[in-house]
Amino acid sequence: MANQFGEQIKKLREQGNLLQRQVASQLDLDTPLFSKIERGERTAKKEIVSRLAKILKTNEKELLTLWLADQLHNLAKDEDVAFKAMEVAGKSIKTQNQKRNETKSNRQ
Amino acid sequence: MANQFGEQIKKLREQGNLLQRQVASQLDLDTPLFSKIERGERTAKKEIVSRLAKILKTNEKELLTLWLADQLHNLAKDEDVAFKAMEVAGKSIKTQNQKRNETKSNRQ
DNA sequence: CCTAAATTTGCCAATATTTGACAAGTCAAT
DNA sequence: ATTGACTTGTCAAATATTGGCAAATTTAGG
Numbered sequence: 146m147a148n149q150f151g152e153q154i155k156k157l158r159e160q161g162n163l164l165q166r167q168v169a170s171q172l173d174l175d176t177p178l179f180s181k182i183e184r185g186e187r188t189a190k191k192e193i194v195s196r197l198a199k200i201l202k203t204n205e206k207e208l209l210t211l212w213l214a215d216q217l218h219n220l221a222k223d224e225d226v227a228f229k230a231m232e233v234a235g236k237s238i239k240t241q242n243q244k245r246n247e248t249k250s251n252r253q
Numbered sequence: 254m255a256n257q258f259g260e261q262i263k264k265l266r267e268q269g270n271l272l273q274r275q276v277a278s279q280l281d282l283d284t285p286l287f288s289k290i291e292r293g294e295r296t297a298k299k300e301i302v303s304r305l306a307k308i309l310k311t312n313e314k315e316l317l318t319l320w321l322a323d324q325l326h327n328l329a330k331d332e333d334v335a336f337k338a339m340e341v342a343g344k345s346i347k348t349q350n351q352k353r354n355e356t357k358s359n360r361q
Numbered sequence: 362c363c364t365a366a367a368t369t370t371g372c373c374a375a376t377a378t379t380t381g382a383c384a385a386g387t388c389a390a391t
Numbered sequence: 392a393t394t395g396a397c398t399t400g401t402c403a404a405a406t407a408t409t410g411g412c413a414a415a416t417t418t419a420g421g
Contacts, residue, residue: 147342147345147349149341149345164366164367164368165367165368166366166367166368174410174411175410175411175412176367176368176369177368177369177370177410177411177412178409178410178411180367180368180369180370181369181370183368184369186369186370187408187409187410188408190409206333206334209332209334209338210334210337210338210341211338211341213328213329213332213334213335213338213342214338214339214341214342214345215342216328217325217328217329217338217339217342218342218345218346218349220321220324220325220328221321221325221342221346222346222349224317224321225314226314226317226318226321227321227346227350228343228346228347228350229318230317230318230319230321230322230325231322231325231339231342231343231346232343233257233318233319233322234255234321234322234323234325234326234329234339235336235339235340235343237255237257237322237326238326238329238330238335238336238339239336241326241330242335242336272395272396272397273396273397274395274396274397282381282382283381283382283383284396284397284398285381285382285383285397285398285399286380286381286382288396288397288398288399289398289399292398294398294399295379295380295381296379298380362421363420363421364419364420364421365418365419365420365421366417366418366419366420367416367417367418367419368415368416368417368418369414369415369416369417370413370414370415370416371412371413371414371415372411372412372413372414373410373411373412373413374409374410374411375408375409375410375411376407376408376409376410377406377407377408377409378405378406378407378408379404379405379406379407380403380404380405380406381402381403381404381405382401382402382403382404383400383401383402384399384400384401384402385398385399385400385401386397386398386399386400387396387397387398387399388395388396388397388398389394389395389396389397390393390394390395390396391392391393391394391395
């Protein structure tokens, strides 16, 4: 599994001089489980991501981006059409967002 | 769920003048299930995609790309960092592919 | 070296999600 | 009203994900 998320939280945790044990307990998680999350052996639930952002005093959206990117990577990594599919999906996300914004401005 | 895959197979099925019942039976699937796959209410398993490409006489990679793109879209669609995450994941896929090719050329 | 703390590994049971099927429904054409 | 094509709703079985524990390994200090 891609693990930009895990690498980032490990970096932040060490910068903050925190032990896995300490962060895990703030999250109400097992230390072993947190260890696995850092190493990308397990994926954190979305709720954990935002709580982590607070604990590690970092930007939640950035962290969420890495977390989601890892999951996307993981879904696509074994396919040789992975990159193309990523482009196609990116386009359809853009379209979706446009529609969302149109709706938003229509009900201002 | 995004449904570029379903739309494409429906289009191809109709161009080939095939009924859902006929395609479903070639795939050993329930007609209702195939109907759901066409409408994106259910996702097809990967194995189904390649068998479908043969049945519908179309390019397997193209079909696989749409199928994967739908899944990527679906995973990201509710996140407001979806597009950014898609970019990040795209980059890490590219890097992964580079490494793959390096390995490949090293063992030529 | 010794050992104590930190982290990792392996595994399990509980839970949640996905799968494919069936029965019954709608809809259109005749 | 009957037939054929497709859709909807629901279910049980299979599969995957979850969090935790016990034990192993690695790291750091004396």
